[in-house]
Each structure stands twice: as structure tokens, then as C-alpha cells.
Amino acid sequence: MDLFSRSWTALRTAVADLADEDFARPSGCTGWLVRDLVCHLVIDAQDVLITLATPSDREPTRDAVTYWEVADTPPTGDDPLDALTVRLAAAYEEPHLLKFHLDDVGSAAGRAAQLADPAGKVSTRDEVFTVSDYLSTYVMEWTLHHLDLIAHLPDAEQPPAEGLTRSRAMLEQIAEAAFPASFHDSDALLIGTGRRAPTEAEQAALGGPASKFPLYLG
Structure with a gap:
């Protein structure tokens, strides 16, 4: 629960610090x-x-x-919901409006998480999770x-370590499958989710586990 709050606070602070x-x-x-992306975060907070x-x-x-679904192909940005997010973001016109909406809804989501019973059960996407597990996905x-x-x-500023x-x-x-201990956590996440390709040295260091990555999570 605390890690959810720290991660969410750091992300919202990073958005607040953005220049127009x-x-x-x-x-x-x-x-x-x-x-x-900031518009997507507003939608996430609502969720x-x-x-x-x-x-x-x-x-x-x-x-x-097991919350996560793994897709066979990388995202293209052409998904209807992705395209809707782009249109919604454009409708804000001024960055300060997006910042305000994220701060407003995001603060409420943070407070709701702090007040929730970790052992309680909640439903989303026709699945049931404990509150603790649900917040851990975030x-x-x-x-x-x-x-x-x-x-x-x-x-x-980087995400919390x-x-x-x-x-x-x-x-x-x-x-x-595990990444080599020599990999920094952020590099492991970027490579592991297909956000960047590994260098030749990283590919060699991965060895057998390289076949398990990247994972396209949704």
C-alpha cells in the first residue's frame, strides 16, 4: 500500500514539474x-x-x-482506446488543464487507496482481486x-528505486525468467517490456532468458 502511494506521488509530481x-x-x-500519456493517467486514476x-x-x-495479459505483438498506437486517448488529450488544449485534472482525480485516487482495507476484495474487468494485489499491479x-x-x-526525476x-x-x-543481476532495474523494465532493444552486450548477458522477453503487457 505504501509503495503504491510513493510510486503514484512521484509520478504525479513528475507531471506537475513538466514545462508546457x-x-x-x-x-x-x-x-x-x-x-x-498524462491523459491516460487521468483515466487510470478514475479506474x-x-x-x-x-x-x-x-x-x-x-x-x-496474473492480473497482466501478455500480447503477442507490440502496441502500435492504433487501438481504438489509444486513439480515443489522443483525442481526449487534444481537447484539453492547455497543459495546465491536464495538470489540474490529474492532480484533482489523482489525489482522490491516492486517498482512496490509503483508506482501503488491504484484505478487502474488489472487482474489475470481471475479475476479483484483494485490494492489496490490485494496488500492487499499479x-x-x-x-x-x-x-x-x-x-x-x-x-x-527517476521513479522511486x-x-x-x-x-x-x-x-x-x-x-x-530473471534478468542478470548486472542489469539496472530500469534497463530490465525497458528491455523486458519492449520499450527499448537490448544492446549487443545486454543481449549476450541475457542468455537463455532472452527468449522470454520482451513481454507486451496490457
Whole structure:
């Protein structure tokens, strides 16, 4: 629960620190500018609020690892929902409006997470999770999108180290394969999710596990 809050606070702070011109830069998400990614974060925050307000009396059907669906092909940005996000982001026109909306909805999502019972059960996508597992999935979501946000902003603050480490561990659990210990957590996440290709040296160091990566998570 604390790691969810730290990861989410760091990401929202990174958005708040963006200059207006940064919103027109590419993000690490295929086909999306930074403004499109920030709009997606608003939608994510709404999803957190909706899910935490959707209790279930059924037994959990998934956990923080099995939550993730793995696609066979990388995203292209042409998915209808991705295209809708681009149109919604453009409708804001001014970056400060996006910042305000994310701060407003995002703060509410953060408070709801802090107030939720970790052992409670909630439903989303016709699946049931414990609150703890559900929020754990968002540690990886926030961490990956933090890396996406700063992909072309080299001086920006990195995601929290503990979020990077936890996200790497989750990715390795999903893949049932581990990265070499020499890999920095952020490099493991970027390579492991197809956000960048490994160098020749990294490819050689990966060895057998290289066949398990990248994973295209959704």
C-alpha cells in the first residue's frame, strides 16, 4: 500500500514539474505524446477510484502477477482506446488543464487507496482481486509510465528505486525468467517490456532468458 502511494506521488509530481513545452514531446508509449500519456493517467486514476468503490464477496480470481495479459505483438498506437486517448488529450488544449485534472482525480485516487482495507476484495474487468494485489499491479503501472513520461526528458526525476525493484520482480515472475543481476532495474523494465532493444552486450548477458522477453503487457 505504501509503495503504491510513493510510486503514484512521484509520478504525479513528475507531471506537475513538466514545462508546457514538454507536453508536446514524444513519450515512451508508441504513438503517444507526453500529453496523451498524462491523459491516460487521468483515466487510470478514475479506474482506481471505480474499482476501489466496487467491492466483491467472491473469492479472488487473480493476483498482482496474473492480473497482466501478455500480447503477442507490440502496441502500435492504433487501438481504438489509444486513439480515443489522443483525442481526449487534444481537447484539453492547455497543459495546465491536464495538470489540474490529474492532480484533482489523482489525489482522490491516492486517498482512496490509503483508506482501503488491504484484505478487502474488489472487482474489475470481471475479475476479483484483494485490494492489496490490485494496488500492487499499479506499482508496476505507475513505474512503467513514469519511465515513459521521462523517456525524452533526461534531467527529469527517476521513479522511486523501490518501485523499480518491485516492478522488475513482478515482470520476472510474469516471464518466469530473471534478468542478470548486472542489469539496472530500469534497463530490465525497458528491455523486458519492449520499450527499448537490448544492446549487443545486454543481449549476450541475457542468455537463455532472452527468449522470454520482451513481454507486451496490457
